[in-house]
Amino acid sequence: MLVLDQVTRVFEQAGTRLEVLRGVSLSVKEGETVALVGPSGAGKSTLLHIAGLLERPTAGAVRIDGTDAGALGDRGRTLLRRRVIGFVYQFHHLLPEFSAEENIVLPQMIAGVGRRAARVRARELLARVGVDHRADHRPSRLSGGEQQRVAIARALANRPQLLIADEPTGNLDHNTADRVFETLLALAREEGLVAVVATHNLELAARMDRVFELRDGTVVEITEA
Secondary structure (H helix, E strand, O other): OEEEEEEEEEEEEOOEEEEEEEEEEEEEOOOOEEEEEOOOOOOHHHHHHHHOOOOOOOEEEEEEOOEEHHHOOHHHHHHHHHHHEEEEOOOOOOOOOOOHHHHHHHHHHHOOOOHHHHHHHHHHHHHHOOOHHHOOOOHHHOOHHHHHHHHHHHHOOOOOOEEEEEOOOOOOOHHHHHHHHHHHHHHHHHHOOEEEEEOOOHHHHOOOOEEEEEEOOEEEEEEEO
8 A cells, every 4th residue: 555665855955965764665555554653853754744745755666555656746646645645643733713523524525525425424433533522613622632533533534545643642641642542543443544653652653563663764663463
């Protein structure tokens, strides 16, 4: 489902060359859950942005669902991302002027789903993450854990095959983080998704099928189920 082949990412500023990723290779099969760990500044977000087609690598190849993303133009990458990938971030990034349900309806309508079908899917997902009773509430009236549960539901709205999550529990207290992570992992497995999750929490990472550490610009597998 996801293949990174000798991916390099170099940033150049004011004559300074910073090589964040140095020939990263990683392959994730359908249905696998993978944790990416490493210290702040190691390049985890950069790697996830490249895997999620939000950023192009300096060199190397990214293949998603058999498609070479490097051969696509910007529109092709956008369409592939919209069709295949769902994102969850550390901060929920919900639209504040819309309700929880509307935040899940909108990306579906952008993808061409009718309003009625989008609402049915939104209610189903909110029930599965345990916040259907808060469907009509705006984000400001939700707790941090509830907001992140809605963000997970939104990421799954268009039935992606690949879920990418960047520190999805990093802004939550320990108990809330544990519950939210379990929700994310359970939904990924129920939907048969590939999930790639960056986290600082090694205890949470250990619940996933495989764990990779980003170290000195490359990835090293540190455990395997």
